[in-house]
Amino acid sequence: MAKINDNGTLREANCSEELMAMRDSLDVLGGKWKLMILRFLTNRTHQIINFKKMQREIDGISAKMLSKELKELETNLLISRTEQQTRPITVVYAITEYGKSVLPVTETLVQWGLSHREKIIESIK
Amino acid sequence: MAKINDNGTLREANCSEELMAMRDSLDVLGGKWKLMILRFLTNRTHQIINFKKMQREIDGISAKMLSKELKELETNLLISRTEQQTRPITVVYAITEYGKSVLPVTETLVQWGLSHREKIIESIK
DNA sequence: GTAACCGGTTACCCAAGAGAAACTACTATG
DNA sequence: CATAGTAGTTTCTCTTGGGTAACCGGTTAC
Structure with missing residues (x-):
């Protein structure tokens, strides 16, 4: 799930995008x-x-x-x-x-x- | 999805079980x-x-x-x-x-x- | 001492969710 | 002519979901 950037830090910038995508899904399918x-x-x-x-x-x-x-x-x-x-x-x-x-x-x-x-x-x- | 029985009829008896399982999921995760x-x-x-x-x-x-x-x-x-x-x-x-x-x-x-x-x-x- | 952090709880309120039952309109069957 | 089936809509009501804001006790930093 979590990916490591080139500099060794953890990449989680896409987490909020994931949650937004899930919110979209739940709005339509919830x-x-x-x-x-x-x-x-x-x-x-x-x-x-x-x-x-x-x-x-x-x-x-x-x-x-x-x-x-x-x-x-x-x-x-x-x-x-x-x-x-x-x-x-x-x-x-x-x-x-x-x-x-x-x-x-x-x-x-x-x-x-x-x-x-x-x-x-x-x-x- | 739909399966065929030996006698050629369509088997859908498990559909309601599927829907019940989904209801269980939605009750916990909804x-x-x-x-x-x-x-x-x-x-x-x-x-x-x-x-x-x-x-x-x-x-x-x-x-x-x-x-x-x-x-x-x-x-x-x-x-x-x-x-x-x-x-x-x-x-x-x-x-x-x-x-x-x-x-x-x-x-x-x-x-x-x-x-x-x-x-x-x-x-x- | 006071502002700001943690980890919540409580009270208040409104809107949406959701069920029950009645009702419309048409058609086919007995 | 009554009953039942199709395809929903409408009304009425109650409950729940969920938002706002105030508040509690405790601790730490300034």
């Missing part, structure tokens, strides 16, 4: 639901996903929050919203190519969550 | 400051970090929030708090071995934040 939604859509790229389906399958999310978060994700070009000209009208949500770039983030969170749960369970034994 | 603090301490493992230093160097954090978040991180064994028997008394905060396991998460967030910023800048041109 909150209770956005990463959950992105992960869900990433897992279902081959399925047609509409509003009610997400509401049913993402545990605990309300219609209001889902609606709000979907709008914000669409604004940031992470997901797409497509109205199908069927009757009744249906809407398809999908992850965009750009949205797929978030996959490493959700992946590390899933992995950490799994190992964290293991740790908690072991600490109880 | 919020405005926790990942920022962990990243900061990860970057400074070779330095002695005390309260005021963090307050000065983590942009925008207040003493109240820093105090609160540090307690929660300590409870979850992600950081350690050590009082030095100096005069005046000083306190050293450091990341634990377990806290280091969060590094992949902060790393992907930093990387995504950097590329996101590039994308925004390019979209303005």
Whole structure:
């Protein structure tokens, strides 16, 4: 992590830049639901996903929050919203190519969550 | 991501487990400051970090929030708090071995934040 | 003695987050 | 004609997050 400069001093000037980059990420991806939604859509790229389906399958999310978060994700070009000209009208949500770039983030969170749960369970034994 | 079962159907039973794992992660690591603090301490493992230093160097954090978040991180064994028997008394905060396991998460967030910023800048041109 | 450092805590307050439930509008099914 | 499904929006409310500022006790340097 820490790098040594030519003169032997420690280089940490980029630390604040790192923290700023992380702040940027958290501003766009932070909150209770956005990463959950992105992960869900990433897992279902081959399925047609509409509003009610997400509401049913993402545990605990309300219609209001889902609606709000979907709008914000669409604004940031992470997901797409497509109205199908069927009757009744249906809407398809999908992850965009750009949205797929978030996959490493959700992946590390899933992995950490799994190992964290293991740790908690072991600490109880 | 999606796997195919022996019978040809798509296997997605583990999706909800993934989302549950992510929910676990977000419960422990979510919020405005926790990942920022962990990243900061990860970057400074070779330095002695005390309260005021963090307050000065983590942009925008207040003493109240820093105090609160540090307690929660300590409870979850992600950081350690050590009082030095100096005069005046000083306190050293450091990341634990377990806290280091969060590094992949902060790393992907930093990387995504950097590329996101590039994308925004390019979209303005 | 007084200003400034450390390591916080406490009180106050506002805004945002977030849930519940009702409601709109349309369509298809029984 | 009633029920249920799609796709949300609106209203109402409560809680939480989070910022400001004052404050505590102690120590050291001027």
